[in-house]
Amino acid sequence: MINLNGNLIATTDVLGADNRAFLFGDGVFETVKISSGRILFLEDHYFRLMSAMRIVRMEIPMDFTLEFFESQILKVAEAQRVQDSGRARITVFRNPGGFYLPTDRHVSWVITASPLENAGYTFDDSNYEVDIFKDFYVTAQLLSTIKTTNRMVNITGSIFADENGLDNCLLLNENKNVVEALQGNLFMLSGDQLVTPPVSEGCLNGIMRKQVLKLAREIDGIVVSESIISPFDLQKADELFITNVIQGIRPITQYRKKAYVSDLARNLTDKLNATIAQE
Structure with a gap:
């Protein structure tokens, strides 16, 4: 129905x-x-x-x-x-x-x-490999921040990921900055700095993105910012994860030859489920 x-x-x-x-x-x-x-x-x-x-x-x-x-x-x-x-x-x-x-x-x-199998958000840190999709770009404009029925970049990127044995791909804008993943927003932790691209870069104005920003700002010792991420920054990061409202928080374990931990993603998932239970 x-x-x-x-x-x-x-x-x-x-x-x-x-x-x-x-x-x-x-x-x-x-x-x-x-x-x-x-x-x-x-x-x-x-x-x-x-x-x-x-x-x-x-x-x-x-x-x-x-x-x-x-x-x-x-x-x-x-x-x-x-x-x-x-x-x-x-x-x-x-x-x-x-x-x-x-x-x-x-x-x-x-x-x-x-x-859906789970009513809440489960944490999965099994192997999850990504790379950058370079065939097409996300444009840094207002239309890119909303969900329209034209998702050809995401569709062709998903096919590329499948053909290359990847679990996901990261998308660039016309300035060659990292914008988001195919199925969600991207967060990067380097030391105590948690960064996600600003909406002005063309990323989706994600609902889970908003929740994670709020929860992360409540964690002592974590400095949260909305800042530009270059492909070179990914290699220096300690942790990468993707957020969307259906899956929650999905850690990235590998980008090319770089492996990542997932401690903050686990912490945030716990806080997310606690927040939902209290509402």
Whole structure:
């Protein structure tokens, strides 16, 4: 089952060939984690989606409130029986009509949901190797910071990683600075300095990125900053990890010939789960 504009329908009754997200990538989306009947970081997801819709000049429906957003996601989660531990994606797309210039600025939306094995965040420090993907770049602009339905850099990068036996790849912007990973934001620890690229570099304005920044600033002895990371900095780092709202915090164990520890990532995962339990 999927939730299409508030109606639960069979997944065979899918979107038409005139869908603008299909034709032009004219859509934005949010992926959320559902745990014990609630959406984690609900307000952050809602306001990021509203911001994305404003940035691309979509007409936001008057009834699209925080409470409506929550109820519609949980509606399909319950129908799919994943309300205890699941992931859901809401995709918002402009209504059909026009070519590059839409003839209708109003939107429709669809929500899908699927199960997750764990309701909380587990720590996994098994071997996880990355390299830099150089075929295409992320542009340092506002559009790069939101989730749109045009993810060709991530798709081709994922294929490259698979073809080369890698678990993930790191993406560069046009200035050849490290921006993020294919599936999340990047953090780098060097000594007592924890760094993640600023949003102005073109990285996704990640929900888990925000949580990790907050938690890391509460740890004594760790200096947190949002600063530019060059590929040369990676070789000097003690620890690298990737964050996203579904997986949580994923340590990188190897970049080329450099191996990394994962102590801070483990500490942050523990703090993250404790924070969720208290909410």
